[in-house]
Structure formats: structure tokens, C-alpha cells
Amino acid sequence: xxxxxxxPAAARSDRSRSDRSRxxxxxxxxxxxxxxLSSAASAGLRLTARGRLALILASxxxxxxxxxxxxxxxxxxxxxxxxxxxxxxxxxxxxGETLWQIAQTVAPQVDPRETVGTIRELNGLGHExxxxxxxxxxxxxx
Numbered sequence: 252x253x254x255x256x257x258x259p260a261a262a263r264s265d266r267s268r269s270d271r272s273r274x275x276x277x278x279x280x281x282x283x284x285x286x287x288l289s290s291a292a293s294a295g296l297r298l299t300a301r302g303r304l305a306l307i308l309a310s311x312x313x314x315x316x317x318x319x320x321x322x323x324x325x326x327x328x329x330x331x332x333x334x335x336x337x338x339x340x341x342x343x344x345x346x347g348e349t350l351w352q353i354a355q356t357v358a359p360q361v362d363p364r365e366t367v368g369t370i371r372e373l374n375g376l377g378h379e380x381x382x383x384x385x386x387x388x389x390x391x392x393x
Contacts, residue, residue, distance in 0.1 A: 337369075340357075342357070344383055349380075
């Protein structure tokens with residue numbers, strides 16, 4: 252009976268601890284490399300001069316691209332809102348006056364058929380006749 256170990260349970264727990272510590276740290280990493288990794292992670296990201304330059308250039312390129320894209324969309328928007336179409340004026344139809352007469356008065360240098368078509372288009376008139384006192388939009392003479 253004296254041949255048995257006095258505390259066999261304690262010997263087993265020491266073995267299990269050493270097995271756990273071996274499993275937690277891979278064999279390929281040493282204690283020094285683990286310490287370096289933990290100190291680098293706690294210190295933050297460090298860049299070389301070339302890395303900082305690359306990061307700055309990438310940021311500047313991104314900002315330049317964003318500015319050019321916004322300028323393009325702004326120019327397109329201003330062009331869309333800036334188009335007002337042909338210059339127009341408002342004329343009140345007098346008694347006995349026709350679209351043909353109004354077209355000859357408004358644009359004497361242009362074919363009256365074209366001007367009548369433009370007047371009908373501007374006012375949404377089909378083949379309706381205009382009434383005295385009616386206000387119509389006509390192309391302004393230049």
C-alpha cells in the first residue's frame with residue numbers, strides 16, 4: 252500500500268492544465284511572436300511612409316471623383332431647368348380676328364402656316380376657332 256502515489260488526482264489535474272495550454276497556443280507561434288502580436292494590436296495600426304502616401308492618394312482620388320460626379324449632375328440639372336423653350340408673348344383675340352391674321356401680325360417674316368401650327372401647339376388648340384377676348388400664347392417676334 253505504500254507503493255501508491257499519495258495524491259493521484261493532483262497529478263492528473265497538472266497534466267490536463269499543460270494539455271490545455273498547449274492547445275490554446277499553436278506550436279508554430281512562440282511566446283515572443285504572441286507578445287508582439289498583442290502589443291501591435293493594442294498600439295493600433297501603424298503605416299509606413301509608403302502606406303501613408305498610398306492612403307492619402309487614394310483619398311484624394313476618391314474625393315476628386317466625387318466632386319466631378321456631383322459637378323456633372325449639377326450641370327445636367329441646371330441645363331434641364333434652364334431650358335425655357337421659345338420666347339412667347341400673350342395676345343388677346345379681338346372681335347373678327349383669326350389665327351391666320353394673328354400669325355401674320357406676330358411673325359410677318361415666317362410662313363403663317365408654321366406660326367398657326369405653333370400657336371395651336373402652345374395653347375393646346377385642336378381645330379377649334381378662337382373666341383374674341385380669349386388670351387392666347389404666341390411666339391414672340393425677335
